[in-house]
Amino acid sequence: MSAPGSLTASDNAASSDAARFDAVVVGAGPAGSAAALVLARRGHRVCLLERGPYPGSKNMYGGVVYPRILDELLPGWWEEAPVQRWVTRRATMMLTADQALTVDFRSEAWGQPPYNGATALRPDFDAWLAAKAVDAGALLVTSTTATGLLRDGPGGTVGGVTTDRPGGDLRARVVVACDGVNSFLAKEAGLYGKPDPANYTLGAKEVLALPAATIEDRFALGPGQGADFEIIGCTGDIAGGGFLYTNRDSLAVGVVLHLPALAAAGVRPEQLIAGLKAHPAVAPLVAGGELVEYSAHLIPEGGYDMMPTLTGPGMLVAGDAAAMCLAAGIWLEGVNFAIGSGMAAGESAAEALERGDVSEGGLSGYERRLRDGFVLQDHRRLRHAPHLLLSDRVQRRYPQLACDIVEDLFTVTNPEPKPGIGRLVRRRVASSGVRLRHLAADSWRALRTFG
Amino acid sequence: MTVPAAPGPAPAAAPGPVLACRQWADRRADVDPLTGTVTSDPRSAAASPADDAALECALRMATAWGTHVVAVTVGPPGSEAVLREALAAGAERAVRVDAPEPGDAASVAAAIAGVAGMVGARAVLCGDMGWGRGSGAVPALVAAVLDARQALGLVDLATDPEQPGVVTGWRRLDGGRRQHLRAAAPFVASVEGGVALLRRAPLAGVLGAGQATIEVVAPAGTCPVPSWTPSSTGPGRPRTHVVDGPDPDDPVRRRVELLTGLTAERPARRVVRAEPVDAAHQLIAALADWGEWS
Numbered sequence: 001m002s003a004p005g006s007l008t009a010s011d012n013a014a015s016s017d018a019a020r021f022d023a024v025v026v027g028a029g030p031a032g033s034a035a036a037l038v039l040a041r042r043g044h045r046v047c048l049l050e051r052g053p054y055p056g057s058k059n060m061y062g063g064v065v066y067p068r069i070l071d072e073l074l075p076g077w078w079e080e081a082p083v084q085r086w087v088t089r090r091a092t093m094m095l096t097a098d099q100a101l102t103v104d105f106r107s108e109a110w111g112q113p114p115y116n117g118a119t120a121l122r123p124d125f126d127a128w129l130a131a132k133a134v135d136a137g138a139l140l141v142t143s144t145t146a147t148g149l150l151r152d153g154p155g156g157t158v159g160g161v162t163t164d165r166p167g168g169d170l171r172a173r174v175v176v177a178c179d180g181v182n183s184f185l186a187k188e189a190g191l192y193g194k195p196d197p198a199n200y201t202l203g204a205k206e207v208l209a210l211p212a213a214t215i216e217d218r219f220a221l222g223p224g225q226g227a228d229f230e231i232i233g234c235t236g237d238i239a240g241g242g243f244l245y246t247n248r249d250s251l252a253v254g255v256v257l258h259l260p261a262l263a264a265a266g267v268r269p270e271q272l273i274a275g276l277k278a279h280p281a282v283a284p285l286v287a288g289g290e291l292v293e294y295s296a297h298l299i300p301e302g303g304y305d306m307m308p309t310l311t312g313p314g315m316l317v318a319g320d321a322a323a324m325c326l327a328a329g330i331w332l333e334g335v336n337f338a339i340g341s342g343m344a345a346g347e348s349a350a351e352a353l354e355r356g357d358v359s360e361g362g363l364s365g366y367e368r369r370l371r372d373g374f375v376l377q378d379h380r381r382l383r384h385a386p387h388l389l390l391s392d393r394v395q396r397r398y399p400q401l402a403c404d405i406v407e408d409l410f411t412v413t414n415p416e417p418k419p420g421i422g423r424l425v426r427r428r429v430a431s432s433g434v435r436l437r438h439l440a441a442d443s444w445r446a447l448r449t450f451g
Numbered sequence: 452m453t454v455p456a457a458p459g460p461a462p463a464a465a466p467g468p469v470l471a472c473r474q475w476a477d478r479r480a481d482v483d484p485l486t487g488t489v490t491s492d493p494r495s496a497a498a499s500p501a502d503d504a505a506l507e508c509a510l511r512m513a514t515a516w517g518t519h520v521v522a523v524t525v526g527p528p529g530s531e532a533v534l535r536e537a538l539a540a541g542a543e544r545a546v547r548v549d550a551p552e553p554g555d556a557a558s559v560a561a562a563i564a565g566v567a568g569m570v571g572a573r574a575v576l577c578g579d580m581g582w583g584r585g586s587g588a589v590p591a592l593v594a595a596v597l598d599a600r601q602a603l604g605l606v607d608l609a610t611d612p613e614q615p616g617v618v619t620g621w622r623r624l625d626g627g628r629r630q631h632l633r634a635a636a637p638f639v640a641s642v643e644g645g646v647a648l649l650r651r652a653p654l655a656g657v658l659g660a661g662q663a664t665i666e667v668v669a670p671a672g673t674c675p676v677p678s679w680t681p682s683s684t685g686p687g688r689p690r691t692h693v694v695d696g697p698d699p700d701d702p703v704r705r706r707v708e709l710l711t712g713l714t715a716e717r718p719a720r721r722v723v724r725a726e727p728v729d730a731a732h733q734l735i736a737a738l739a740d741w742g743e744w745s
């Protein structure tokens with residue numbers, strides 16, 4: 001009699017053909033599902049491995065996806081994607097303790113096909129995308145964690161992964177690591193240098209339940225329309241930002257915090273969220289919302305400059321695992337970059353498999369694809385954005401300066417006549433302690449980064 | 452105390468396959484406090500810890516007796532997830548009784564008994580309760596329909612390879628007491644969640660279970676539910692504990708004081724206003740003072 005849980009010969013997955021695949025994709029987030037979908041469509045035997053009980057169960061983010069990258073892969077995606085609201089209103093808020101300056105834009109075009117952005121819940125969105133990969137023929141294995149790499153090919157070529165299940169080796173000719181930020185697989189493969197906490201931020205959010213009609217009233221939205229607020233100046237002494245998004249019948253409100261600064265400040269993220277919710281410009285929007293969820297997750301904020309080597313022999317890295325989340329102030333886009341890089345990884349792995357060359361050279365088409373597309377082009381162009389945006393001046397001094405200037409501009413001080421705008425700006429700049437040469441240098445950096 | 456599960460153990464008989472019952476239910480179903488409407492999400496549905504323990508016991512039992520496990524659930528197609536888990540862990544066969552809506556205990560019991568007959572199982576294992584903490588009546592009703600012995604609410608279960616078809620176990624009784632049971636097939640046993648931890652399914656099992664065929668059968672109707680009259684509808688009254696009395700040589704006054712606690716020192720009542728964290732610290736400090744926190 002075998003002891004409970006012990007292995008018999010037939011249990012040993014590694015020895016059976018059932019556990020041999022052309023490709024193993026680790027992580028059924030957006031990157032992994034996109035990679036598995038592309039590989040399966042090209043007729044390869046793919047295993048999509050996910051540690052959570054279902055795709056999306058472990059995943060959190062702010063709440064807005066920009067799925068136009070799916071136009072080619074899943075034409076008409078908007079008819080079936082599990083969307084909460086179509087974002088038709090985007091606002092960027094600058095907050096000081098008691099002021100708020102908001103640039104508010106809305107477009108009805110974004111509320112119609114092919115749409116622009118949408119709020120979506122990750123357990124819905126990730127499960128939907130993974131189901132597409134399964135429909136195409138990928139085998140989804142859940143509740144199973146990849147624990148390491150099998151490296152028994154020539155020259156240490158990766159030949160699969162070990163898992164936390166008894167008899168749990170999965171053999172594959174290519175491994176696509178889509179295991180998210182802080183990828184243990186990419187680290188084990190030696191693709192990352194020494195990790196630097198300064199490259200990471202921690203995102204924390206609360207989901208507040210409110211009736212759909214209340215949300216539409218408060219945010220001046222039509223039925224099914226959504227709003228996306230990015231907020232700066234709401235994180236005290238810690239560099240970072242905030243966000244407020246509308247789901248169907250809930251709001252997502254949260255902060256993104258520079259990791260070393262958060263550790264040094266000794267403040268808990270939920271205190272900062274509480275402060276954000278209490279701000280006079282935000283409080284009326286979230287009032288009465290019932291807290292139904294709290295979550296936190298790392299973001300690879302460093303972008304281009306923290307990216308690992310993207311390929312190794314028998315292995316590719318995509319999505320957050322390769323630090324491909326674009327966090328550039330007014331843009332916080334990770335899901336579309338994950339899907340884009342996952343698709344490129346899937347295509348390059350499929351090509352390499354078809355050519356019978358999964359060496360580092362054979363997989364080099366991946367990086368080429370990324371360089372030719374938006375993923376690395378946007379990242380390269382915006383590579384200085386994280387530094388600029390997390391600097392003290394952008395975080396605190398400029399929001400204060402901008403709010404003060406606007407307050408002066410709209411404060412009527414009769415019987416005094418209105419001051420000239422130029423004089424008013426000069427006066428405020430002088431009293432703010434911001435040096436003109438810093439302002440000029442930052443403007444120049446901003447122009448070079450975003451221009 | 453050792454009692455045979457009525458009507459007494461028969462000589463060991465070939466038990467046939469062991470039937471493991473698995474209920475599929477949402478662990479985090481949302482109940483609207485105003486309307487009572489239950490909203491559930493199939494993605495958070497799973498078998499209960501007690502059903503997992505029953506499956507583990509069934510697998511061990513089948514190994515000991517040289518037979519195999521058949522997993523059964525009564526539910527919609529989504530409930531096949533709990534059957535695939537059983538297949539991954541080592542069950543050989545899985546049967547789903549098709550039922551779009553959760554049924555009452557009698558119809559679920561009739562369905563399970565029908566499958567036991569279909570597969571020739573004379574040993575049926577269930578969890579003592581599902582996520583919904585329902586009536587807990589299903590195992591007893593299955594036993595009634597199958598005319599099988601009952602060993603219900605077990606906190607421990609043992610099988611002997613030398614005696615296929617016979618189980619022994621302990622059952623929890625009121626007042627902290629235990630009853631030792633011994634039952635021979637045909638029997639229905641239900642176990643608490645702590646009895647066994649379901650083994651981690653091997654990867655080969657998981658890969659195979661994903662593709663395995665699940666037999667789907669139509670429900671078998673319902674079973675007659677025995678009528679009963681409650682003997683008492685009052686609150687449960689646990690037995691009094693026997694506490695050592697005061698020393699009879701003590702003066703009467705001292706004995707009265709000890710028995711009533713009249714002169715025992717009581718902490719002074721304090722009303723404090725504090726921030727939540729500080730309040731928590733103060734509560735802990737007070738509990739520690741009273742010897743309630745260590």
Ligand SMILES: Cc1cc2nc3c(=O)[nH]c(=O)nc-3n(C[C@H](O)[C@H](O)[C@H](O)COP(=O)(O)OP(=O)(O)OC[C@H]3O[C@@H](n4cnc5c(N)ncnc54)[C@H](O)[C@@H]3O)c2cc1C
Nearest residue numbers: 027029030031051061062063064146180203319320334335
């Ligand atoms: C607070 C916050 C707000 C954000 N807001 C937005 C936003 O509004 N819009 C946007 O586009 N992006 C946003 N992002 C970024 C976005 O969430 C990520 O860029 C995106 O999820 C990356 O997708 P991915 O597939 O690479 O990784 P993930 O989504 O992290 O998926 C990785 C998957 O791998 C699985 N996994 C990990 N390790 C293993 C293992 N060893 N074995 C098996 N499985 C494993 C995980 O369970 C997970 O399912 C935000 C992120 C945060 C933290």
